[in-house]
Amino acid sequence: MRTLALPDALQQWSLTTLREKLIKIGAKIVRHGRYVIFQMAEGAIPKDLFADILRRIDRLRPNPLPT
Numbered sequence: 620m621r622t623l624a625l626p627d628a629l630q631q632w633s634l635t636t637l638r639e640k641l642i643k644i645g646a647k648i649v650r651h652g653r654y655v656i657f658q659m660a661e662g663a664i665p666k667d668l669f670a671d672i673l674r675r676i677d678r679l680r681p682n683p684l685p686t
Contacts, residue, residue: 624675626668640664641672 625632632640645660659669 623679624672626671626675629668629672641669 622630625637641664647658649656649658659666
């Protein structure tokens with residue numbers, strides 16, 4: 620996970636830090652009409668950095684086969 624999905628700025632994080640900052644995050648999902656908001660605790664990492672990590676994780680999945 621650290622080598623494949625984390626930006627260079629976070630490569631030195633330990634597994635404990637990853638768990639505390641990325642997995643054990645207090646969050647709330649708010650639904651409004653047509654959209655859903657994922658509200659994270661203020662102590663979490665910035666949303667652009669979190670979005671970058673999610674994009675990197677998504678690129679690890681294989682592309683679906685055409686039907």
